[in-house]
Amino acid sequence: MDSQWHRVNGSNGLDIIVDINDKTDNYSDKNGAVVIQGYVLIDNQPATAEQVLKTYMQIGSVSGLYATLSGQFWILLKPASSPPIVFGDHIGSQPCYYFNSDTQLIVSSSLKSIKARSDMELTVSKQALYNYIYFHCIPAPTTVYEEVFKLEPGKAVSFAGSTKTTSLLYSPEFAIKLENQQQAQQQSLDTIEQAVKSHAKGNVGAFLSGGLDSSTVAGMLAKTQNEQAKTFSIGFEVPGYDETEYAVLTAKHFNTDHEVLYLKPEEAAAEFVNVAQYFDEPFGNSSAMAAYFCAKFAKQHGVDVLLAGDGGDELFAGNERYAKQKVFEKYYCLPSWLGNTVNVFFNNPITRALPGFKKVASYLNQARVKLPARLQTHNFVNQLGVENIFHADLLSDVNPSLPEQQLKQRFDECKSDHPVDGMLFLDWKFTLADNDLVKVGKMCELAGVEVRYPLLDKNIVDFSCTVPADVKLPGGELRDFYKKSCKGFLADETLNKSKHGFGLPFGVWMKENQTLKDLTITTLNQFKQRNIVKESLIDQARNAHESVHTGYYGELIWIMVVLELWLQKEAPGFRA
Known part of the structure; x- marks a missing residue:
């Protein structure tokens, strides 16, 4: 999409700049300004930026306006007499990145567009790289750069200079009873x-x-x-x-x-x-x-x-983990004295050595972890251990517990106490x-x-x-x-039918296709120089992929290769 930078009327010395493209609608008058990326409906009818501003003026609040909106969008709203606010649709279908300082607010659908600005100097975030290995992506609100953030689904961020305030606009009630x-x-x-x-x-x-x-x-x-x-x-x-x-x-x-x-x-x-x-x-x-x-x-x-x-x-x-976690919740909901008694009796060195009890001990070990952290039991990072994965140069500037904190914050924002509703x-x-x-x-x-x-x-x-x-x-x-x-x-x-999807047989192909194998080996050797993960992890992944766990370690190899290729283009000189 071709884009250009558009200046929105600011206030209190704040310069507001938005990336405009062919998917953008913008409008301004004496009451303020609205920029829409994507498409918006008001009461299920297509709406323009002008109509969004007029509806806001009639209702008088962002939360009231939001209740009338649907679609796939993010919106920058700048009322004439109030600070700017950026908010997105209920599910976060449109990416929205922002940089803010005492004097400037820059908003775009493209992180690369923000990075390309002549007045931008961005720093690769070590924490974001840790989060990437953990999640295989970088969840909002953080981005790969320390200075830029991205909008979370159903949330609004208001700006007063470099100070920002985040609020949750979409947090529906979950029913507990169905009549018919x-x-x-x-x-x-x-x-x-x-x-x-x-x-x-x-x-x-x-x-x-x-x-x-x-x-x-x-x-x-x-x-x-x-x-x-x-x-x-x-x-x-x-x-x-x-x-x-x-x-x-x-x-x-x-x-x-x-x-x-x-x-x-x-x-x-x-x-x-x-x-x-x-x-x-x-x-x-x-x-x-x-x-x-x-x-x-x-x-x-x-x-x-x-x-x-x-x-x-x-x-x-529809995901297997929802059903699996319901089974674990049965234990977690036991009175603490009973749960501790069961754990002492069935999860000890003697019983774990008995036939059939190893699975019971595994169940208890997982069940004793509270949701949503329990969902990450089989995560690469938790399975292999932080110290066995990451280079010390990266870990020195990282909070290893941040991913679980992010998960817990979102989980706790759910208005339902039912574990399935929380996981959804x-x-x-x-x-x-x-x-x-x-x-x-x-x-x-x-x-x-x-x-x-x-x-x-x-x-x-x-x-x-x-x-x-x-x-x-x-x-x-x-x-x-x-x-x-x-x-x-x-x-x-x-x-x-059983669940499947658009999975890619990368692990299998990497063993059979010489071009992919050569690309992978070359890229992983280059990745070793970044000091993001330990060289021993890379060697372990390659050896295990060749010998036994083609799929499991193929995925780990994929995320490392993709990270190295991305860094080669966007931050070639980066080392942790």
Whole structure:
């Protein structure tokens, strides 16, 4: 997107500068100024920047204005007599970066645009690199640079010089009771249909992995389009990674015009550097490559807009970890005296040595950790140990507990005490806003395609909160409510399939494809000079990948290689 810097009327000596592009709407008058990135609806009707300012003047508060808004956006609002405030949509679908000082506020959808300004000198944050290894991305509000921050989903930041105040605008109530489940199931389908219909504008197609979410979006697109809907999927000639048969099944079920691209390792190798360096920050989700090729494939078939299926799992409890954590919560909710007694009896050196008791001890060790920290039990950093991963030069300027503090802060902001509701609310930020939406959004941008997320329409998110957690996930039945809602709409084979997605067989390819192997070895050797992680970790990952844990260590290798490639372009001289 071509962009240019636009100066907004400031006050009290604060110079407000915003990055304007072809996706931006701005308006100003004597009452103030509004800049919108993306698109906004007021009471479900498309709205301009002028209408947003007028609505704010009528209501008189940002929270009141926010209650009327939906869409995919971030907004800079500068009332004539108040400090500027920046806020985004309920799910953080549009990236928003900002720099603020005593005299200046700079806002942009692109971190690289801020960095490119002649008046900017940015410092790579060691803490952000630690967070990247921990999360495989850099969650808001921090960025890879110490001086720049990014907006969190559903939050507002107001600025008074270098002082900023953050408030949470979107924190819905979660229901604990459902009067009529059958009626709610029909409402669920109706709400999704309307959301897809409202997003299906222009020359549109849909990602189709064959899972529940993408199949639902594809099916609704087919239902609401006057002509045959276009759908696209990507496949791999690697056992365990290819799911195109389910995508084809859905395409036949809804009679879509379906195209499949089988991605070859040499094609991925040719675009590896380009993809890694395109992101504003280091980004380690390996399925980015698949998203890019699928979006590019759709573009080549004449599509300008793609509907993505992201969000269903995080709205209707479709991830295995939700069910798993419910099991651990049974122990955690015991009275402390009883829990301690059970732990002493079953989790000691003697019982751990007995057949069958090792799993009991493992359960107790995990169950005794409070959510949300328990979700990170199998995190690379926790499994291998901070001291075994990171170089001392990096750790000297890092708070190792910050990632868990960030997780806890978000988890505690949820208005529900139910652990499933808390995990869903947590994932709206860390899984969706910080990860999946960054992946899909940037890769579609690179491919020259606009992406929209109908399942994350505010009406659907709001509706999902009216369905109690134990209805969404009774016992261990993932997405039970959602599946019952889609019964008769989706094919039975789709409803009964196990979860998968757009995963990339990088670990397998790296062993089989010489180009990828050479690129990986060269890049990892260069990465050793950064003093971010220990050389022994890099060697351990390579050796383990070659011998046993191809997938597990393939992922660790991927995130290190991607980080090195990004640094080579954006901060070539960086050493911890």
